[in-house]
Amino acid sequence: MNMQQMMAQAQKMQRELRKAMEALAQQEFVSNKGGLVTVTLLGNKSVKSIVIDKDAFDPENKEMIEATIVLAINELSAQIKKAEEDINERITGSRGGFQGF
DSSP: OOHHHHHHHHHHHHHHHHHHHHHHHHOEEEEEETTTEEEEEETTSOEEEEEEOGGGOOGGGHHHHHHHHHHHHHHHHHHHHHHHHHHHHHHHSSTTOSTTO
16 A cells, blocks of 8 residues: 555544544433432533432432432443544544554
């Protein structure tokens, strides 16, 4: 493969990667913890919503609910990272993306 073909292939992979990452940024990731807390993150890791069940609103549950929200967000962040790595691997052959380019 000559240099021009390699550059064309790299540019094609970059376009595919950009398109896939843009789609991922809009994808919703949802975590429901014990029926008390539901957190929705978008693939760009912005929080779309946090819903706390009305039965959880007891002052004695405050710390548990806060910890549950943290767990849900961390779980979703890990799911999004895995989705990003899966996209990179599918398109570039490497979980880290264009490291060799």
